[in-house]
Amino acid sequence: xxxxxxxxxxxxxxxxxxxxxxxxxxxxxxxxxxxxxxxxxxxxxxxxxxxxxxxxxxxxxxxxxxxxxxxxxxxxxxxxxxxxxxxxxxxxxxxxxxxxxxxxxxxxxxxxxxxxxxxxxxxxxxxxxxxxxxxxxxxxxxxxxxxxxxxxxxxxxxxxxxxxxxxxxxxxxxxxxxxxxxxxxxxxxxxxxxxxxxxxxxxxxxxxxxxxxxxxxxxxxxxxxxxxxxxxxxxxxxxxxxxxxxxxxxxxxxxxxxxxxxxxxxxxxxxxxxxxxxxxxxxxxxxxxxxxxxxxxxxxxxxxxxxxxxxxxxxxxxxxxxxxx
Amino acid sequence: xxxxxxxxxxxxxxxxxxxxxxxxxxxxxxxxxxxxxxxxxxxxxxxxxxxxxxxxxxxxxxxxxxxxxxxxxxxxxxxxxxxxxxxxxxxxxxxxxxxxxxxxxxxxxxxxxxxxxxxxxxxxxxxxxxxxxxxxxxxxxxxxxxxxxxxxxxxxxxxxxxxxxxxxxxxxxxxxxxxxxxxxxxxxxxxxxxxxxxxxxxxxxxxxxxxxxxxxxxxxxxxxxxxxxxxxxxxxxxxxxxxxxxxxxxxxxxxxxxxxxxxxxxxxxxxxxxxxxxxxxxx
Numbered sequence: 001x002x003x004x005x006x007x008x009x010x011x012x013x014x015x016x017x018x019x020x021x022x023x024x025x026x027x028x029x030x031x032x033x034x035x036x037x038x039x040x041x042x043x044x045x046x047x048x049x050x051x052x053x054x055x056x057x058x059x060x061x062x063x064x065x066x067x068x069x070x071x072x073x074x075x076x077x078x079x080x081x082x083x084x085x086x087x088x089x090x091x092x093x094x095x096x097x098x099x100x101x102x103x104x105x106x107x108x109x110x111x112x113x114x115x116x117x118x119x120x121x122x123x124x125x126x127x128x129x130x131x132x133x134x135x136x137x138x139x140x141x142x143x144x145x146x147x148x149x150x151x152x153x154x155x156x157x158x159x160x161x162x163x164x165x166x167x168x169x170x171x172x173x174x175x176x177x178x179x180x181x182x183x184x185x186x187x188x189x190x191x192x193x194x195x196x197x198x199x200x201x202x203x204x205x206x207x208x209x210x211x212x213x214x215x216x217x218x219x220x221x222x223x224x225x226x227x228x229x230x231x232x233x234x235x236x237x238x239x240x241x242x243x244x245x246x247x248x249x250x251x252x253x254x255x256x257x258x259x260x261x262x263x264x265x266x267x268x269x270x271x272x273x274x275x276x277x278x279x280x281x282x283x284x285x286x287x288x289x290x291x292x293x294x295x296x297x298x299x300x301x302x303x304x305x306x307x308x309x310x311x312x313x314x315x316x317x318x319x320x321x322x323x324x325x
Numbered sequence: 326x327x328x329x330x331x332x333x334x335x336x337x338x339x340x341x342x343x344x345x346x347x348x349x350x351x352x353x354x355x356x357x358x359x360x361x362x363x364x365x366x367x368x369x370x371x372x373x374x375x376x377x378x379x380x381x382x383x384x385x386x387x388x389x390x391x392x393x394x395x396x397x398x399x400x401x402x403x404x405x406x407x408x409x410x411x412x413x414x415x416x417x418x419x420x421x422x423x424x425x426x427x428x429x430x431x432x433x434x435x436x437x438x439x440x441x442x443x444x445x446x447x448x449x450x451x452x453x454x455x456x457x458x459x460x461x462x463x464x465x466x467x468x469x470x471x472x473x474x475x476x477x478x479x480x481x482x483x484x485x486x487x488x489x490x491x492x493x494x495x496x497x498x499x500x501x502x503x504x505x506x507x508x509x510x511x512x513x514x515x516x517x518x519x520x521x522x523x524x525x526x527x528x529x530x531x532x533x534x535x536x537x538x539x540x541x542x543x544x545x546x547x548x549x550x551x552x553x554x555x556x557x558x559x560x561x562x563x564x565x566x567x568x569x570x571x572x573x574x575x576x577x578x579x580x581x582x583x584x585x586x587x588x589x590x591x592x593x594x595x596x597x598x599x600x601x602x603x604x605x606x607x608x
Contacts, residue, residue: 250418
């Protein structure tokens with residue numbers, strides 16, 4: 001009972017914090033920035049789950065981020081389905097495609113896997129940039145969202161505070177769903193495979209399918225972020241698919257710390273906060289991010305959350321949290 | 326038409342040879358997938374541009390690689406060496422951070438406009454070959470690529486330093502136990518690899534335009550080359566570079582819609598068939 005209560009208390013606290021942010025923040029542009037941070041936090045959760053559960057680095061997750069937007073754009077432009085139905089369907093299609101791709105590519109170890117994802121992602125980018133017609137080539141396409149979504153009129157939905165709250169709720173839901181899923185047998189199996197694939201095979205676990213499933217899962221989480229982004233901007237372009245988007249998100253994951261479930265979220269929030277703060281003073285924010293990335297990796301390879309945990313432990317001299325350090 | 330495309334494929338292949346042999350050398354010794362290599366290429370091109378504006382192209386062709394060699398030695402001494410015991414992923418991300426810093430630095434110094442360098446006068450003519458006019462400069466690029474490939478092969482095969490490099494690429498620990506100073510060797514090799522990136526930058530400047538984003542395309546193509554060839558294998562990289570250049574330019578004739586995808590499709594096929602690459606034994 002206590003366990004369940006603790007499990008439930010975090011999401012409720014998080015939701016309350018989101019509402020507090022909306023109430024406190026007066027400026028709409030700031031809320032817009034927060035919304036973007038939350039969307040990228042979901043994206044980073046997707047990249048992070050692949051790294052944490054599979055030990056695999058993807059340089060091509062922008063593929064799923066952009067593909068979600070393109071999927072919605074195409075389905076809505078052609079008027080095949082109502083938007084409410086199209087969203088889960090696009091996600092399911094992304095998951096299925098990622099599972100099939102995963103079945104092939106998770107067999108490739110280490111750095112070569114990263115290069116493969118980079119190649120697949122860049123293929124999608126080049127295709128989207130060159131394909132004329134429906135998807136608008138390099139100019140991108142705007143997404144004809146219907147006037148009401150789940151009974152909510154667009155004018156309400158697109159208010160910064162509403163959009164922020166929607167994204168925030170989705171973020172909390174995704175984080176909770178991932179946490180629950182990874183506590184199951186599935187989570188244990190994938191961790192066993194990550195730590196030693198050969199041993200996992202010896203004790204009778206089939207290793208390819210679970211890893212492909214994690215890949216599909218991470219793609220779908222990224223797809224959720226892509227859907228939110230396409231709702232937020234109403235637009236999708238090849239830039240969403242570019243490898244630098246994948247790399248920047250990977251940067252957030254590593255800076256936040258991928259060993260902790262919260263790490264990617266922390267990384268994304270820090271990235272956008274810094275970007276906003278620096279934006280007013282310097283046009284060279286990317287160089288500063290590069291330097292920050294190097295500093296974090298050199299001084300705290302398990303990211304900011306790892307450093308925070310160590311600091312916390314030192315301050316309170318508690319021998320807690322020996323779990324997965 | 327086909328002959329001209331074959332020729333252009335050869336030119337791009339030669340450029341990729343110069344780029345990717347540097348990447349492969351650095352990977353062989355340091356086990357680092359160096360994203361900063363693209364930035365060094367770009368920096369080489371820009372430095373070459375500035376030097377060429379103030380004197381001439383041939384001075385630039387010497388100065389830029391030398392400057393990049395110095396950068397490379399510093400890179401090894403102050404980045405790769407202290408990070409030796411870190412996870413490869415983390416070092417890879419550090420080089421990505423360096424790429425971001427250097428790209429910004431270039432945009433800061435030279436601005437975001439596109440530049441292009443004039444073809445040096447000495448080579449501003451064309452050669453008539455089988456009823457086609459081939460620009461002499463591009464023939465020069467092929468010669469540079471061939472010279473780099475030949476030079477590196479001979480150096481690795483027949484010199485003492487080359488022997489050390491081959492040994493350290495196979496097993497750095499045993500090599501240093503035999504009395505080879507692997508840190509100094511690595512500094513030299515990373516310096517050489519970076520100089521090659523700078524050389525590629527200068528050589529490319531007259532026929533590809535200069536912009537702060539120029540690193541990305543060539544970097545990704547060289548990654549593809551190095552991965553197809555087998556990480557750390559020079560011979561594999563040479564072969565893959567030529568294949569890739571050919572594939573792109575011939576694809577542009579027969580399969581114009583998908584020609585840009587061909588290298589990636591080829592890479593995916595090779596990696597699925599042989600995860601360590603054409604000539605690789607390591608992963």
